[in-house]
Amino acid sequence: MSGIQFKNVTKLYQQGENQVLALDDVSLTVEQGEFIAVIGPSGSGKSTFLATAGALLQPSKGEVIVNSKNLNELRSKDLVRLRLEEIGFILQTSNLVPYLNVLEQLLVVKRMAGKLLKQDEEYAKELLQSLGLAAKLEKLPEQLSGGERQRTAIARAFINNPSIILADEPTASLDSKRAHEVVQLIAKETKTRNKAAIMVTHDERMLEYCDKVYRMEDGRLKHYDFQS
Amino acid sequence: MFLAIRELKHGKLRFLMIGVITVLIAWLVFILSGLGNGLSTLSAATFKNMDADYVTFEEGARSSMSRSLLSESLVEELESQPSVSAASAMGATMGTVINNSDSNKSEKVDIALLGINPGSFLEPKVIEGKPLQTNEPLEVIANDTLKKKGFKIGDTLQIEGSLEKIKIVGFVKNETYNHLPAIFTTLDEWRSIQFSAPGSDKGIEKPVNAIMLQGEKIDSEEINQLFNNTETVTKATAIQGMPGYKEENGTIMMMLAFLLAISAFVLGVFFYVLTLQKSNQFGILKAIGASNRFLGRAIVSQVFLLSSISIVLGILLTYGTALILPNEMPFSLDLKLVVLYALLLLGISVLSSLVSVRKITKIDPLQAIGRME
Numbered sequence: 001m002s003g004i005q006f007k008n009v010t011k012l013y014q015q016g017e018n019q020v021l022a023l024d025d026v027s028l029t030v031e032q033g034e035f036i037a038v039i040g041p042s043g044s045g046k047s048t049f050l051a052t053a054g055a056l057l058q059p060s061k062g063e064v065i066v067n068s069k070n071l072n073e074l075r076s077k078d079l080v081r082l083r084l085e086e087i088g089f090i091l092q093t094s095n096l097v098p099y100l101n102v103l104e105q106l107l108v109v110k111r112m113a114g115k116l117l118k119q120d121e122e123y124a125k126e127l128l129q130s131l132g133l134a135a136k137l138e139k140l141p142e143q144l145s146g147g148e149r150q151r152t153a154i155a156r157a158f159i160n161n162p163s164i165i166l167a168d169e170p171t172a173s174l175d176s177k178r179a180h181e182v183v184q185l186i187a188k189e190t191k192t193r194n195k196a197a198i199m200v201t202h203d204e205r206m207l208e209y210c211d212k213v214y215r216m217e218d219g220r221l222k223h224y225d226f227q228s
Numbered sequence: 229m230f231l232a233i234r235e236l237k238h239g240k241l242r243f244l245m246i247g248v249i250t251v252l253i254a255w256l257v258f259i260l261s262g263l264g265n266g267l268s269t270l271s272a273a274t275f276k277n278m279d280a281d282y283v284t285f286e287e288g289a290r291s292s293m294s295r296s297l298l299s300e301s302l303v304e305e306l307e308s309q310p311s312v313s314a315a316s317a318m319g320a321t322m323g324t325v326i327n328n329s330d331s332n333k334s335e336k337v338d339i340a341l342l343g344i345n346p347g348s349f350l351e352p353k354v355i356e357g358k359p360l361q362t363n364e365p366l367e368v369i370a371n372d373t374l375k376k377k378g379f380k381i382g383d384t385l386q387i388e389g390s391l392e393k394i395k396i397v398g399f400v401k402n403e404t405y406n407h408l409p410a411i412f413t414t415l416d417e418w419r420s421i422q423f424s425a426p427g428s429d430k431g432i433e434k435p436v437n438a439i440m441l442q443g444e445k446i447d448s449e450e451i452n453q454l455f456n457n458t459e460t461v462t463k464a465t466a467i468q469g470m471p472g473y474k475e476e477n478g479t480i481m482m483m484l485a486f487l488l489a490i491s492a493f494v495l496g497v498f499f500y501v502l503t504l505q506k507s508n509q510f511g512i513l514k515a516i517g518a519s520n521r522f523l524g525r526a527i528v529s530q531v532f533l534l535s536s537i538s539i540v541l542g543i544l545l546t547y548g549t550a551l552i553l554p555n556e557m558p559f560s561l562d563l564k565l566v567v568l569y570a571l572l573l574l575g576i577s578v579l580s581s582l583v584s585v586r587k588i589t590k591i592d593p594l595q596a597i598g599r600m601e
Contacts, residue, residue, distance in 0.1 A: 050597055051594055051597045054515070056515060056594045056596075056597060057594065077519075080514075080517060080518075080519050083516065083517040083593075084516070084517025084518075085517070088516075089515055091515070091596055091597070095512045095596065097512075098238070098509070099234050099235045099237070099238030099239065100231075100234055104230075104234065107230075108230060108231065108513075109516060109517065111230050112517055112518045112519065112522050113517075156516070157516075160517075168597055
């Protein structure tokens with residue numbers, strides 16, 4: 001099945017003499033078209049959770065399944081491929097390549113996969129247009145506002161048409177108007193393009209756009225009922 | 229290339245700085261190689277040009293003409309060896325000549341007087357005038373650099389310390405010996421100048437300094453055993469035995485080696501620092517799916533591009549420098565050497581960037597995600 005599944009995932013860190021339990025028996029399913037949020041205080045294991053979902057960390061125990069592929073069984077080369085083709089990362093702001101313009105930020109991802117085709121460029125322009133960046137194609141990150149940078153990052157995450165979207169604090173360093181816009185956009189793109197999306201955030205104002213919300217505390221993931 | 233070119237354009241100043249350093253290094257490398265080539269030509273052009281494979285010296289001469297004295301009668305014996313296809317003797321003397329035909333008669337000129345058999349494989353082709361004749365012992369052929377000193381065909385020269393007067397009948401090109409322009413004469417004439425003092429020939433009949441051998445399959449050990457009191461070496465060894473040759477070449481080679489090593493470290497360190505600076509950026513690119521290969525290629529192609537442009541500029545500057553260098557400077561650029569050093573420099577800079585590539589493979593994409601707990 002497509003989407004992303006955590007089956008009894010545990011992650012232990014060795015820190016000197018102590019073992020730190022970053023993820024404690026986490027189970028979760030996110031299906032296509034679903035947008036979920038994970039909240040929690042810092043140090044709760046949110047980032048570990050996202051890195052594990054994004055094939056950047058191997059779990060100590062349990063299985064992570066992305067589009068029916070068990071990540072434990074993939075070689076590191078295949079994991080790179082999977083990140084490129086099936087996962088779209090939206091990272092914190094200013095994580096764009098400083099010397100590439102908006103259009104090139106997207107094209108470089110295409111180049112990682114191989115040759116750049118004419119239709120790729122067309123698709124990139126369409127995508128940027130739908131995110132309201134049509135007038136900014138030639139701009140470098142330093143010439144963009146925080147919101148525009150984050151929209152570029154969203155476009156970059158969608159360029160390979162991945163089935164999974166992972167967002168790491170996408171609203172950090174944005175004012176609340178921009179923050180709402182950005183999360184609304186992620187929600188809209190997730191629905192219209194039928195993606196499975198996970199957003200890690202500590203910004204509770206953003207939860208109204210999500211289908212489900214989980215709260216992470218000391219490595220444990222719990223369903224969270226929020227009243228909007 | 230995509231990332232490489234974009235970044236070069238974006239960071240013009242920093243890449244300009246490293247580019248200028250590379251240009252200067254390349255410039256110096258090419259100038260040194262031109263100087264080395266010029267010096268070694270001046271020192272041993274005659275030996276380099278001669279169509280011989282081995283040289284027989286007197287035992288103990290350590291491949292030096294000036295320390296060696298043999299009898300010309302050995303030539304026939306050497307030639308009778310099956311591996312030797314031809315043999316011919318040579319004698320060398322350093323001397324000073326005065327041009328008697330020059331009206332102002334003021335300038336004395338240092339020359340190398342080389343005795344050879346007319347018509348042998350040791351006689352260089354004349355580019356002007358006529359070659360040596362056995363029955364005209366006073367006719368000589370001279371290197372064409374002497375023309376700049378006012379020497380012409382038909383001039384008679386007085387050799388200092390000798391009563392002999394010789395006449396230039398032809399000019400040859402690129403024949404210098406022991407840093408001096410060469411004048412070729414017959415062996416008999418050379419002997420009458422070199423051994424004019426009684427007893428200076430040490431009682432050797434028809435003395436010569438060395439015998440050059442043709443024959444690619446010559447076994448020098450075998451010749452050494454067959455002929456007492458001789459030592460046969462390859463032409464390359466004989467060139468090394470030219471006075472000052474090893475020392476001059478060694479000095480220049482050492483400078484070149486140091487320069488190349490320095491350029492490797494300068495470029496390597498520069499790109500390594502740049503890579504460290506960008507490690508967060510590379511981490512992000514790796515997180516979104518860039519392979520080590522993709523990022524490594526970006527670095528290597530950047531170094532390749534920058535070095536290529538710098539080296540080409542260095543070559544242009546070197547040829548420009550060659551135009552304004554004084555004529556007396558022993559500077560000669562050999563296209564083959566220029567290409568060789570250009571490729572060597574390029575290879576070294578690309579190799580030095582591999583340190584950065586290794587760093588890239590070690591960057592953890594995890595650092596792109598938030599603050600890791």
